[in-house]
Amino acid sequence: DAGITQSPRHKVTETGTPVTLRCHQTENHRYMYWYRQDPGHGLRLIHYSYGVKDTDKGEVSDGYSVSRSKTEDFLLTLESATSSQTSVYFCAISEEPGELFFGEGSRLTVL
């Protein structure tokens, strides 16, 4: 299995608080992704990175920011969490287009 870990795995927070999710890989893959998955919407791309300090927006990037200061770490930040951001968040890594390896997911609940 690809060496990819997400933290925290579960988090409950209140509306308006900042939240940071961390994705760490040991595979030295160039590409890293943050997705959210919600019933009825499937997997939706939030942001992705194609190298250190190189990131781009996905289809649902509003309210989220990312940073990648090292190859192995990709951080997702919710500056001021809202209830609509309650979701399961998946990090993924890849070298080859389309061949993604996913982390175990982080379940975020915003009250």
Place this chain on the structure above:
Amino acid sequence: QKEVEQNSGPLSVPEGAIASLNCTYSDRGSQSFFWYRQYSGKSPELIMSIYSNGDKEDGRFTAQLNKASQYVSLLIRDSQPSDSATYLCAVINAGNNRKLIWGLGTSLAVNP
């Protein structure tokens, strides 16, 4: 119209039967096609990729691609209860080869 469409199911098949999962896509320029499996409460995992018309076999799994008709399918032979999961179809469009377009998935139940 969604870019990648799948029947949500559930698709129910008896153990040992062939399960057939279908996916259609709207971008005629799509080049690469993937099937992921997601068990309940778990993360998606890649099971098949296909890039050219025809069939590609890997163990009990066969992916079929027909670009003229814009569909890709996944056949699972000798279905097992452990195959019960949601199967996600994903496509790379011509515009950006790093962004997958995902279907919503088909839920498969294999009954003992």
